[in-house]
Amino acid sequence: MKFNFVKPTLISCAIGFFIPGFTAILFFLFQLLTDKIGIDCSTSWKSIWILTSLISVALPFVFIENIKKTNNPTLTKLTLFNFIEYISLQACLAQFFTDSKTICYGSGGQNGIELVFTAWIALPILVCISFVFKHKLENYLE
Numbered sequence: 001m002k003f004n005f006v007k008p009t010l011i012s013c014a015i016g017f018f019i020p021g022f023t024a025i026l027f028f029l030f031q032l033l034t035d036k037i038g039i040d041c042s043t044s045w046k047s048i049w050i051l052t053s054l055i056s057v058a059l060p061f062v063f064i065e066n067i068k069k070t071n072n073p074t075l076t077k078l079t080l081f082n083f084i085e086y087i088s089l090q091a092c093l094a095q096f097f098t099d100s101k102t103i104c105y106g107s108g109g110q111n112g113i114e115l116v117f118t119a120w121i122a123l124p125i126l127v128c129i130s131f132v133f134k135h136k137l138e139n140y141l142e
Contacts, residue, residue, distance in 0.1 A: 003073040003137075009130035012082040013123040020119030023087045027115065031104075041104035049095040056088035060129055067133075068140050082126055089122035090115060 027048060034044040063081045067073050094103070097114040 005073070005078060005130040005133040005137075006127070008075055008078050009082055009126055012079065012086070013126055016082075016086050016119065016123050016126075020090065020116040023090055023119060024115035026087065027091055042100040045100040045103055048091055049100075052088040052091035053095075056085060056092050059085050059088065060132070064133065064136060067137055071140060073137070078130075085129065086119070086122050086126060089125055090119040093118035093121055 030048065031041060031044045034047075035041060039047075059081065063077070066077070094115050097118060103114075
């Protein structure tokens with residue numbers, strides 16, 4: 001059985017091209033929730049960046065191991081992976097284009113718009129990862 005990792009990922013990327021603002025809002029909502037419990041905005045964003053960096057690096061390995069173990073890739077698993085990896089990449093890449101003080105308090109016209117751009121940067125990375133999945137898991141899925 002051959003599973004097509006690339007085509008569903010391309011469809012996810014087409015959707016992802018239009019929703020970067022929505023996923024950015026999720027991060028701002030999380031930051032507002034942490035603010036309500038007394039965590040400083042700057043600290044919250046640094047925590048988001050650390051967490052999403054770890055997730056974006058570890059998740060592909062977890063996904064590959066799950067597919068090897070179960071020998072059952074499904075569209076649902078791939079879609080869930082793509083969504084989590086997309087938002088993790090979106091947030092972790094933002095730390096290279098802004099800092100926590102700028103994203104919290106604004107400066108020079110920046111107000112989180114970099115999260116939209118980093119979401120778009122994440123899309124080709126997702127496609128590359130799906131090619132790696134395709135080639136890495138070919139032997140396991142036959």
